[in-house]
Amino acid sequence: MARVVVDVPLAHLDRPFDYAVPEKLAGTVQAGCRVRVRFHGRLVDGVVWELGDTTDFPGSLQPLSHVPSGEPVLTPQVARLVRTVADRYAGTAGDVLRLALPPRRAAAEKRPTPTPESLPEPPDPTGFARYQAGPALLDALAEGRPARAVWTALPGEDWPTRLVELCRAALSGRRGALVVVPDGKDLDRLAAAAAGLLPEHSYTVLRADDSPEKRYRQFLAASRGAAQVVLGTRAAMFAPVRDLGLVAVWDDGDDLHSDEHAPYPHARDVLVQRAWLDNCAAVVAGTSRTAEAALLVESGWAHELVADRAVLRAAAPRVQALGEDFELARDPAARSARLPSLAHEAARRALAAGTPVLVQVPRRGYVPSLACARCRAPARCAHCAGPLGISPRPGPGGTRIPACRWCARPAATFDCPHCHATKLRASVVGESRTAEELARAFPGATVRTSGSTSGVLATVPAGASLVVATPGAEPVADGGYGAALLLDSWALLGRADLRAGEETLRRWMNAATLVRPASAGGHVVVAADAAHPVVQALVRWDPGWLAARELADRRELGFPPVTRIASVSGSPAALAEFLDALRLPDDADLLGPVPERPRPGQEGERERYLVRVPRSEGGALAHALTEVQGVRSAKKAPEHVRVQLDPLDLV
Structure with a gap:
């Protein structure tokens, strides 16, 4: 049977x-x-x-x-994880299995799976010797002990090599390892490090963009026990690693770790569940730190893995904010200028020294957003009310005419419905327009762009050049950048988002860590008020302090991760029926409804409720939501209600 x-x-x-x-x-x-x-x-x-x-x-x-x-x-281990994840996120085992198992390819099953010839020796502990308890973590992995750490990487750290050293330590003790990174660019660096430190055929790489046949073949290498180390992006969180001894996630604050398919699990939380179910080691790593990672440390589930301040100061670049009192006294326009004299001078010195300069801008495109020049109201398309912007590709005659970003209709004329002004101004400037401005400001300098519009660069060569990149698309420079300019900070800090502060610091630190140390001339300039807590955390290079502050603020306000929140959205009628049948825990708060924009393929009015419970009641909330979904499914309810626990976006 x-x-x-x-x-x-x-x-x-x-x-x-x-x-x-x-x-x-x-x-x-x-x-x-x-x-x-x-x-x-x-x-x-x-x-x-x-x-x-x-x-x-x-x-x-x-x-x-x-x-x-x-x-x-x-x-059996993954089956147990599938059931746990389904219960945690109010989903079904079938939903999770669709995320966990790649489609079958018969040709891959017929091919033999090569096995490694021998186990490696434990790694050289020199790299982790710069961190307090770093060598002890390697020893624990080699001995098969379930050590748990929240690792804050030093500026300029070769983090792919460090992660592979953790895998090698686990492998030397005859245990498997699983490492999940946000995107393909990070995975390429991780795979390159593994090729130099792990025995051939001892690891496999699961890429979302591989062909189905190759991905299934790599999956089989793990499920058959030939490859005991698995490196991959989000979907690899369910990889069938044998004798699992370590799970690790890099840059857990990146939203790419959150799956967009039901039941919407997050890679960090799934790996924490795996560490608990399999009694194995876990490492949550990054240049910055999330409130969720801070909670793991505060609860005692994990320990900090950080460097002494003296080691940190020796590795970090010099960081300056444009809002410092000295700079404002010297350059009164620094607060409002997009590229004030401090940033211009830092770039000029780095270029003169023959080093590349990184310029981070938070928006892609040329001018992705326009506004009325008089009243500053967002400019909208007269046909569909979509936002107006300017494409990086010029039209006939080299002109750039504003066009709708939804329906692509050009807007040769503009009449503001509020004040009837006819002129437009840029409300946001993208990386393509920034590159043009820098080319004029630094004539003769090579200007490169890296982003979704122009393509993402993995690396740039040494030498004087300007690299304009969007967050997450910053290429690694040979020898490090001489300077980094972090522009348009208001676009990140001013977002109506619970995670705006920690996400801004994460993006800034990921860029700043690519800059040379201050002793080698490395200089980071951030266009923001120096008194802002996020800016202070960057200047002091102390992400743990900001994460602890964020956690304390969220505890006072009752926001995740100290609580668990479910988002329930659908038509007003369907939501009314759903909530009428929902048996909430006694401590639950029901917030809403608020209007929700229809998703692709959906029509009609939609609303969203938030259900908030203490973290200890999260399981009861998930069970209650699952019960209602089951009743509605059995009754063949005509309208779908979307349920998501722990959503990243609460707005």
Whole structure:
């Protein structure tokens, strides 16, 4: 008898179903393999959750219809994780399995999987010797002890090498390791470090942009136990690593770690669950620190892995803010100018020394947002009310005419509906326009751009050049940047977002860490008020202080991570029905409703409620939401209600 989780997106069917195993398939079926079964008269896909000898079903069992492959792609450890994640996020096991298991490719299963010839020796502890308790962490991994750390990397740290050294320590103790990074650019650096430090075939790389056949082949290397180290992006959080000894996530504040598919899990939280379920080591790492990581330290679940202040000062660049009193006295226009004299002088000195200069701007494009020149009201398209902007590609005759960013209709004329002015001004300047301005300010200097509009650069060569990049697209410079200019800080700090402060610091520190130390002339200029707490955290290079402050503020206001919040959205009628059936914990707060913009493919009026409970009641909230989803599914409710726990965006 086989218990099968069927691939049916109905909440009330979120449980294994028993099927008989025909004698002809008895030698093929294994726990964790894919099968095809008859379910309500239809032939559907499924996964064997477990094999058993008895069943509680009173009638005769339906037989398995087909076994595409006996390959056990779902290990018992991952099956337990799938159930835990589904329960935590008020989802179904089927939803999580779609995220955890790549599509099958028969050709990949037929190919032999190479295995490593030997285990490596423990890594050289020199790199981690700069951190308090760094060598002790390596020793714990090699001995298989479940050490947990929140690691704040030093400026200029070769973090891919350090992460691979952690994997090597675990591998030397015959344990597996799993490392998750935000994007392909980070994964390329991590894979390059692994190629030099880990034995051949001992690791595998799971890339979202690989071909389905290659991705499935890499997945099989882990599930078969040949590769005990898995490196990957978000989807790798469910990778079937054998004898797991370490889970690590880099830059956990990056929103790419949050999955956009139901049940919307976050890689950091999934890996923390894995560390608990498998009793293994865990490392939450980054140049900055989130409030969630600060809570792990405060609760005692993890320890800080940081360097002494003397070591930090020797590694960090010099950081100056444009709002400092001395600079304002010397340059009164510094507060309002986009590139004041301090930033201009820092760039000039770095270029004169033959080093590249990084310029970080928070917006892509040329002029992505326009406003009325008189009343500053956002400029809207007369046809669809979409925002007006200017494309980086000039039109006929080299002119750039404003156009709608939604329907692409040009706006050759403009009449403000509020004050009837006819002139426009840029409310936001993108990386392409910034590159043009810098080319005029520094004639003869090479100007490069890195962003979604122009393409992301992985590296830039040494030598005098200006590199204009959007956050997350900063290339690594050979030998480090001589200076970094962090412009348009208001666009980051002024966002109506719970995470605006920590996200701004994360983006700034990720850019500033690419700059040379102050002893080598490294200089960072941030265009922001020096008194702002986020700016102070950057100037002092103390992300732990800001994370602890953020955590304290959120505890006082009742925001995550000290509470758990569920977002429930849908039509007013569907929400009313949903909330009427919802049995909330006694300590729950119901906030809303607020209007919600329709998502792609949705029409009509939509609203959203937020449900807030103490962190200790998070499981009860998830269970209550799951119950209602199951009842609505069984009743075949015509309208879908979207449920998301711990959403990143609360606005």
